[in-house]
Amino acid sequence: MIVTCYIHKNKRMPREMAHEHHIIPxxxxxxxxxxxxxxxxxxxxxxxxxxxxxxxNNRQGDLLSAAHTMYPAPAERKRVLELASTVAEGIIAxxxxxxxxxxxxxxxxxxxxFLAAKRVANDFRHAGRxxxxxxxxxxxLIQELRRRGMRVSNIVL
Numbered sequence: 001m002i003v004t005c006y007i008h009k010n011k012r013m014p015r016e017m018a019h020e021h022h023i024i025p026x027x028x029x030x031x032x033x034x035x036x037x038x039x040x041x042x043x044x045x046x047x048x049x050x051x052x053x054x055x056x057n058n059r060q061g062d063l064l065s066a067a068h069t070m071y072p073a074p075a076e077r078k079r080v081l082e083l084a085s086t087v088a089e090g091i092i093a094x095x096x097x098x099x100x101x102x103x104x105x106x107x108x109x110x111x112x113x114f115l116a117a118k119r120v121a122n123d124f125r126h127a128g129r130x131x132x133x134x135x136x137x138x139x140x141l142i143q144e145l146r147r148r149g150m151r152v153s154n155i156v157l
Contacts, residue, residue: 007080021048022037038083050066051063052084053088055088117133
């Protein structure tokens with residue numbers, strides 16, 4: 001399947017190479033519903049989160065300069081700044097205690113490892129349906145934590 005980068009609009013890539021970015025971040029109670037996901041190229045996904053950090057740290061001058069350099073086309077710059085803004089809002093809400101999370105675990109996989117995990121995840125079924133890599137990794141983590149006698153509750157993907 002071929003998808004298009006939400007930011008560039010003309011950049012097409014295989015689905016396996018694209019990143020799914022949550023328009024409303026999961027940390028801000030955003031869902032995994034397809035209507036809340038945008039396909040972006042890996043470079044744009046990194047840029048969104050770096051620009052969000054600049055916003056949170058009140059570095060608007062650096063933010064605008066970086067956005068203008070990376071995205072000279074106004075429409076692309078507008079889209080990346082809108083997504084960076086929602087990420088920043090989620091970060092700020094979490095810092096101010098509006099969102100509570102006991103523990104947050106981030107797992108970063110290189111592309112080869114992700115593809116390997118995806119192949120294994122495709123064989124894993126929940127209620128007779130295939131699950132994605134995130135749900136598969138979640139199931140493995142929950143299983144291991146429970147095996148070690150730890151209490152696991154309120155897992156959010």
